[in-house]
Amino acid sequence: MNRKTVAVTAFALFSLFFGAGNLILPPQLGFKSGDLWWLVAFGFCLSAVLIPILGILAHAKLQGTMFDFAKKVSPTFSLVYCYIVYAISIALPSPRTASVTHEMAIQPVWDSSYLLTSIIYFALVYIFVVNRSKILDVVGKLLTPGILIVLLLIIGTVIFNVDFVFGPTEFKSPFSHGVLEGYQTFDAIGAVVVGGVIIISINLKDKKASYEIKKSLIRKAGWLAGLGLFLIYTGLIFTGALFHDSFDVDVSRTALLRGISTKTLGNTANLGLSILVSLACFTTAVGIVTGTADFIKGRFNDSKLAYQITAIVGCVLGVLMGQFNVGYIIAVAIPALMFIYPITIVLILLNVVPEKYASPKIFKWVVGATILFSIPDFLGSIGYGDTITSFTSWIPLREYHMGWVLPALVVFVVRNISLNRHSS
Template sequence: MVDTTGNAQSEQPVEPQQGTASINAHDSDQSRTATKLNGRHRLVVAFTFFSMFFGAGNLIFPPLMGAQAQSAAIPATIGFIVSAVGLPILGVLAVASAGGFEHLASRVSPKFAAVLAFVIIMAIGPCFAIPRTATTSYEMAITPFAGENNRLALLIYSLVFFTLSFILSQHPEKLSKSLGRFMGPLLLVLIAVMFVACIFISHAPLGKPFGEYAHGSLIYGFINGYQTMDLLAALYFGIVISANISEFGVTDIKANRRETGIAGTGAGILLILIYAALSFIGAVSGSIKPANGKNDTGATVLTNLTTSAFGSIGTAFVGLIFVLACFNVCTGLISTCATYFEDIFPTVFGHPVKYRTWSVFFAVFSFIVSNAGLSAIITVSLPVLGALYPIAIVLVLLNLVQKPFSAKFPRVYFWTVLLVAIFTIFDCIIKLLAVFGLSLTSVSNALAHLPLYSAQLTWLIPAAAGIVIGVIDSLIRRNHK
């Protein structure tokens, strides 16, 4: 298997031990020398992977896209799937083939790998993503009944939410028994109910695309899929999936990596089917009640559809879907972060710190942050995630062409990531200053006039420059040897 730092472990069988990634000997379905999972176990692990990926953001974007794209929903969905599914699955495969994310990032430099790994874990963990799972599900499931700005209700809900998620996360190597066999399939059933309702509900013909989808629905679908930010989570979810695969008996390093890649591909297939269904649901909902691109969200689109199909109970139905999706992701993220920190920081100030202590820390910290409210979390998180995502994309894409290109010109990793990071971090700082009321108007206006800035793709320019410089640098170094 692959350890949490990304370093390949010994190919000796894993000995049972105390801790999170321990392998218990009670599973008699397969021997400890298994070289692959059987079909049933592969399906369960794929469902587990899907459940860890599919959160509130994944629910919100496709329906709103379908509601606005209308008759152009198919090309918009194709673009969305390419970025929302393609990039994360490429991330899973890249990390598996490189022997872990830090091995991949170390092609830039070992210190860079350690810093980037820590920052990503904190971003997809207690600082942003984990607290957002509680606040988003609260907004959808509780706010319609408890009212806006009910701080006590949010406090009670988040306390229960994180307590249950903490309990379930105490055995990350066994998440396939909860997320894979129960929670994930239940979520799919609820979404399938909405899809079937769309087939039979009476609605007007799909109209013309409007808003940003009126021109170039394929490219805008791609951009919205890019904003799901699932690639960052994909870089580390393999930690937990690897432990679950080991729990089923596949402990050999190469076999475990192969099964992790297969699980990622299976999760990708499930995501494609669900995104297509949600886009269709959104298109039908938009034909019943047109979506307001400025004020409505994907949650509004889903609520409009379920209200038309099921009446007032539809609001509770959508709320349940959001709670399940967010709870699955929260549990997966707590497991991933605690496993990573147990390996990187086994002691703190000379005292041993086990998985359970780290999981308590992440659950409590996330509980505190979640009570700041959804709006505050999203406002601060978007610039940070926007800075990290292009760096991750560059690393994954360079790994994709490792044999024919990147291995021959190894300096492309350093220069490409360096130039992309300079731009994205600078842009992040400007946006964060604006969040806290320190707007630099002239700088912001200058950035806004850069090519592709509105599409959040300006980083492609420094990336291209970094590749050219990296090739030249590699050739110079090679000639001086």
């Protein structure tokens, strides 16, 4: 393992997490966070950077697949968890890429509908998924550096040319709002899904590498990738906060990113960013649909028919959801994220801690508590919050939509103490 290998692996991880759709989230967070942008950034980076990188560290430890993350609860639970994650992936983040493409690159130029864009977009996605073209792999390697350069130019221009004046925050709970907005990156789920891909890639490149060498490589690369994500996300939140009085209060996420790009670098750079983001969104959609189709194909004895049917279903769902604007898709995603994200975070953390503190029994109890105490947040996200308030008001952190955190932690500690006493 040398520095070049670490750097290449770190950049690969950074590219996997650096989804173009994620770029529209931090600027608006900053725009609304005002003088408390740093607190919002802390919360956002906790769920959008630290947890995903811990997911990669868990993969470094397991060196397996997504199935291995939850199998200590039970093989059946793990399989159901995998199905849910892939279903959410093709139903929400994949269509969102089409909507982002429409708002960033199509809408400013042509007066066409979201539906037309999504139909053409996912027709092309299907062609690439079925033919498994490697063209996008090559293009993808060029897109991330291109987007990164433009974003660094935007952030640098703002830092050296804009007065550091902030407005008041719009958020009642800036930290928790940042955490929950970080859910929308889907990066913790991405860590569980794509971490296995990195493991496979390393195994193919160097089959003789020992477990410890691969573990050390992924850990170092993971922290480097996390540092890059932290700098970009924090820079974009800071940038958005400095433009608090330059746009209408109800400006959309994509319009804000385009507006900041135009004000800092001009129309030409904005057009370039729009094209780069759109292409990167497309590669993300192809990757999600291909990964889901591969998973289903593997569950049906490598059936090509199962692969094609899954690809069709994924693209049809993309068209159905992609015809809505980005704001609507983000709002629709909240209930699903309130349910699956706490489970994913807990699985990541349990796989990171030493084995003696994370036995199968601990997995079962902690995950069970997480699911139970996530139900109020899930019901609240679909409009039943007032109905159950009298039963759930006692739950700590409930008002911040993180009622599962302390119960999961208490169960983890108490069950470990109980099991240690029993064994001694």
